[in-house]
Amino acid sequence: MVLEGLGKSLRKVLGRITDASNINEDLIKEVSKDLQRALLQADVNVQLVLAITKKVESRALEERPPAGKSAKEHVVKIIYDELVGVLNKGQPLPMKAQRIMMVGLYGQGKTTTTGKLAWQFSKKGFKVGLIAADVHRPAAYDQLLQLGEKVGVEVYGERGSKNAPQIVENGLRKFKEKNIIIIDTSGRHALEDELIQELKDVSDVARPDERLLVLDSQVGQQAGPQAAAFHEAVGVTGVVLTKMDGTAKGGGALSAVSQTQARIVYLGVGEQIRDLEPFDANRFISRLLGMGDVQSLLELAKENVGDTDVEETARNMMSGRFTLKDMYHQMEAVNKMGPLKKVMSMIPGFSNVEDKMDMEDSQERLRKYKVIMDSMTDEELDDPKILKASRVKRIAVGAGVDGSDVRELIKQYNQSKKMMKGMMGNRKMRKQLMKQMQSGDLGL
Numbered sequence: 001m002v003l004e005g006l007g008k009s010l011r012k013v014l015g016r017i018t019d020a021s022n023i024n025e026d027l028i029k030e031v032s033k034d035l036q037r038a039l040l041q042a043d044v045n046v047q048l049v050l051a052i053t054k055k056v057e058s059r060a061l062e063e064r065p066p067a068g069k070s071a072k073e074h075v076v077k078i079i080y081d082e083l084v085g086v087l088n089k090g091q092p093l094p095m096k097a098q099r100i101m102m103v104g105l106y107g108q109g110k111t112t113t114t115g116k117l118a119w120q121f122s123k124k125g126f127k128v129g130l131i132a133a134d135v136h137r138p139a140a141y142d143q144l145l146q147l148g149e150k151v152g153v154e155v156y157g158e159r160g161s162k163n164a165p166q167i168v169e170n171g172l173r174k175f176k177e178k179n180i181i182i183i184d185t186s187g188r189h190a191l192e193d194e195l196i197q198e199l200k201d202v203s204d205v206a207r208p209d210e211r212l213l214v215l216d217s218q219v220g221q222q223a224g225p226q227a228a229a230f231h232e233a234v235g236v237t238g239v240v241l242t243k244m245d246g247t248a249k250g251g252g253a254l255s256a257v258s259q260t261q262a263r264i265v266y267l268g269v270g271e272q273i274r275d276l277e278p279f280d281a282n283r284f285i286s287r288l289l290g291m292g293d294v295q296s297l298l299e300l301a302k303e304n305v306g307d308t309d310v311e312e313t314a315r316n317m318m319s320g321r322f323t324l325k326d327m328y329h330q331m332e333a334v335n336k337m338g339p340l341k342k343v344m345s346m347i348p349g350f351s352n353v354e355d356k357m358d359m360e361d362s363q364e365r366l367r368k369y370k371v372i373m374d375s376m377t378d379e380e381l382d383d384p385k386i387l388k389a390s391r392v393k394r395i396a397v398g399a400g401v402d403g404s405d406v407r408e409l410i411k412q413y414n415q416s417k418k419m420m421k422g423m424m425g426n427r428k429m430r431k432q433l434m435k436q437m438q439s440g441d442l443g444l
Helices: 004-021 024-041 046-062 071-086 110-124 138-150 164-174 193-208 216-233 251-258 279-286 296-305 312-317 324-337 342-343 353-355 359-374 378-382 389-399 403-424 427-440
Strands: 098-101 128-133 154-156 180-185 210-216 238-240 261-269 276-278
Touching: 004 024, 004 071, 004 180, 004 279, 024 046, 024 071, 024 342, 046 071, 046 276, 110 128, 110 138, 110 210, 110 238, 110 261, 110 276, 110 378, 128 138, 128 164, 138 154, 154 164, 154 359, 164 180, 164 193, 180 193, 193 216, 210 216, 296 427, 312 403, 324 342, 324 359, 324 378, 359 389
Parallel strands: 098 180, 098 210, 128 154, 128 180, 210 238, 238 261
Antiparallel strands: 261 276
16 A cells, blocks of 8 residues: 555554544644654654644644534544645646656656556547657666557657757657657756756757656655755656555655645556556545545546446445355456555555555465355355355365365455445445445546
């Protein structure tokens, strides 16, 4: 999950609120300290941490809960609001014809992100052209050519040339019929006068609609000066945070963004070409706090499973009323939708479950379960209660596994059914989920 360490810490903070017998001043102050500790450990800027927690504390002590909302719910909502507020400029790029200039230091993932961005636009039907204007890193042009071929878009470059502005000018002329033109520029190990001047010259020629700074989420507090320097040089309009799927604290990059006028537009969450998530502050904070993100879950299902029965797939994933056959179909859908951890983080209440699971082992276990279920009859899949010893033995032989593996599947099925039934038994949560699913804002 994105910023897994911070997410765990923040969910503990919320847990302290929901487990409290009542909300009082002492609890608010303790929660404020816990929140400070969680943010500081994630490398969020000290001044920003103090500003956030001071606002949370003052609002929690002074504001009265609105009608129909408990004191606990109100305090949780305040924390949510203030964290979203830090990132309130975050929004993805508009899906329209435009020129995009990519900037950033070496090793931040700039060229890879350029390819991912090209894929994002090309899958929406835009005609995309890539310009290889990184004239200092020998492998940059070849890397972009490979990415272009992978996503099916044309790449322009001039091997051996060191004149980046001229390459861009020629590339723009060649791609005059393209809707989207993305320019991959040179980086450095550090911000130098020569690099800054080259970026200014390229920007003058390209006249880009967007100037995107690519930041590695692992850079920590150094992200602040980097973001400020690039912003001063070319007027950064958006930020892409990469390697958000790793073990990086990430708070330094997030707080750096909050100190500039630029917005977060995408998060790099993996090595695959599709692993670039459009950024939305509300969804990001909701997942971070373990509140889930049903809207993204449905959109992910629509994109990877298909339009047919997308909503039903999402409903089944959160329903306790399912058979092994339903479980089988859901597992197939989940596998198409990406890593298990990513999908689980979108289901309300399941982020805490994922904290206790080794996701790699869980993914392998799901594959084994699928083989076991392939050895079952339709009757057994529809009614798991009939799976007695003789049937378990036959299924194990057919699947090439031990009988204990089959019994483990049955146990996991029963546990999952009970867990999700309990979750959906919460009337308030069920009502909220149904409202989200039925809203017209799901892109279905």
